[in-house]
Amino acid sequence: MHSRSLLLLRRFTSPSARLFGVLFALTAFFLLEGAPTHADQSRDEPLPARPVAIEVDMQERAHYRLAIPSVIGGEGASTVTDVLRNDMKLGGEVLLVAPADFPDSDLRSLQIKRGLWTDRGIQGVIKGELKGSGNQLTLELRFYEVGKKEGESLKEVYRGPASGLRDFAHRFSNEVLRVITGTPGAFDTELLFARRLGPGRKDVMRMDYDGARLRRVSPNHGISLLPAWGARGIWFSRLTDLAMFITNSAEEGRAVLESEGLNMGAVECNGRLYFTSTRDGNSEIYSSSLRGDNIQRLTHHPAIDVSPTCGPHGEIAFVSSRHGSPQIFLMNGDGSNQRRITYRGSHNQTPAFCPDPAQSLIAFTGRDGGLDIFTLDLKTKVYTRLTQGQGANKDPTFSPDCRMIAFHSSRGGGGIYVTNQDGLNQHRVLSGHAETLRWSPRR
Numbered sequence: 001m002h003s004r005s006l007l008l009l010r011r012f013t014s015p016s017a018r019l020f021g022v023l024f025a026l027t028a029f030f031l032l033e034g035a036p037t038h039a040d041q042s043r044d045e046p047l048p049a050r051p052v053a054i055e056v057d058m059q060e061r062a063h064y065r066l067a068i069p070s071v072i073g074g075e076g077a078s079t080v081t082d083v084l085r086n087d088m089k090l091g092g093e094v095l096l097v098a099p100a101d102f103p104d105s106d107l108r109s110l111q112i113k114r115g116l117w118t119d120r121g122i123q124g125v126i127k128g129e130l131k132g133s134g135n136q137l138t139l140e141l142r143f144y145e146v147g148k149k150e151g152e153s154l155k156e157v158y159r160g161p162a163s164g165l166r167d168f169a170h171r172f173s174n175e176v177l178r179v180i181t182g183t184p185g186a187f188d189t190e191l192l193f194a195r196r197l198g199p200g201r202k203d204v205m206r207m208d209y210d211g212a213r214l215r216r217v218s219p220n221h222g223i224s225l226l227p228a229w230g231a232r233g234i235w236f237s238r239l240t241d242l243a244m245f246i247t248n249s250a251e252e253g254r255a256v257l258e259s260e261g262l263n264m265g266a267v268e269c270n271g272r273l274y275f276t277s278t279r280d281g282n283s284e285i286y287s288s289s290l291r292g293d294n295i296q297r298l299t300h301h302p303a304i305d306v307s308p309t310c311g312p313h314g315e316i317a318f319v320s321s322r323h324g325s326p327q328i329f330l331m332n333g334d335g336s337n338q339r340r341i342t343y344r345g346s347h348n349q350t351p352a353f354c355p356d357p358a359q360s361l362i363a364f365t366g367r368d369g370g371l372d373i374f375t376l377d378l379k380t381k382v383y384t385r386l387t388q389g390q391g392a393n394k395d396p397t398f399s400p401d402c403r404m405i406a407f408h409s410s411r412g413g414g415g416i417y418v419t420n421q422d423g424l425n426q427h428r429v430l431s432g433h434a435e436t437l438r439w440s441p442r443r
Helices: 003-009 015-032 038-043 077-091 114-118 162-181
Strands: 064-067 094-096 124-133 136-145 154-160 190-198 201-208 223-229 234-239 243-248 261-269 272-277 284-288 305-310 316-320 327-331 348-353 361-367 371-377 383-385 393-398 404-409 415-420 427-431 435-439
Touching: 077 094, 077 124, 077 136, 077 162, 077 427, 124 162, 136 162, 154 162, 190 223, 201 234, 223 435, 234 261, 261 305, 272 305, 284 305, 305 348, 316 348, 327 348, 361 393, 371 393, 371 404, 404 435
Parallel strands: 064 094, 064 124, 201 223, 223 261, 243 261, 348 393, 393 435
Antiparallel strands: 124 136, 136 154, 190 201, 190 435, 223 234, 234 243, 261 272, 272 284, 305 316, 316 327, 348 361, 361 371, 371 383, 393 404, 404 415, 415 427
């Protein structure tokens, strides 16, 4: 561990105090010791500035003009309309036409009069109707490509209770993007994160990607943090007076991985868990079975190694101080072929892969005076800045289709934002504190 961090640790003597000392030292290293040394400044290029073109609104760049009239029907119809419009706004693939530009004479039927829409330069129309009441609702949604001569390009009928309307709308939005772009959307997904709720209290929360249906995952007390999605539940870390251990929402509080010191930040990959532990004295990356046994140490370096995350090909990214300041490294799932990948900027952390194997993107938090979001194309070595001059921005995570990136920003009192790969089309989806965001896989 870095000498300044070791000096911090020597101030703590009791087991519980030493545990908090380790946690404090790790935090101090990555948040306070990230200023570049003289050697760092001479070796690494600065991170890129945000291009002037970033000021162009994403909606102005989208070429496909889509109209979504209000869904016909009673209670619940407005919810469906709002979800459809919000999905298309956040997805950034289309230009949403304002309702004031709709033809008034073609809004009360599931059919369309194509000429009325094409005359306004509109290329696609979503129409819907909601019937029934209570738990016996029928929602019919249609998508028309108005340049085609007859019929709808997509038609779905959903049946169920009012509680399912949001899910029905998200699923239809996915399919509309499939028709328009060839790739389905990822609107029926969730975000996972830790949220500070007061002194000595932090909970793991989950919500729909658009901020709806926020609910707690972790126990209703203490400190829970560093969540990740798993095949049979949600992994997260719990902090007690004597240890930090790793558990799963399916285990009802039972520790899956524990030892003296810290065990934290587990992610599921290659059928195993990858996590950070100080069980051997230093902060290193380990892997284990999903039961918490068959533990293998993957890093062996006196520097700090933390924050493992899984790539689409089973590779592991992590953060290490072995070159003097926090940088992002890659290794194979068995710990072999460890190599540095970030060579711009003096302080880079919180890596997150685009889960699409056809893309080679990784997002991360970079520090160059402030905290901002960047992406790196691992093939072309091109860096892209997504935020600048918009508060402190951190903890990015990709949607399953990689169209969107969610992150936390301190701007305007703080909140979770969703944007596109180039940083355009930034929208807040939840206000308040959040950290270590994780986007769910497709359902």
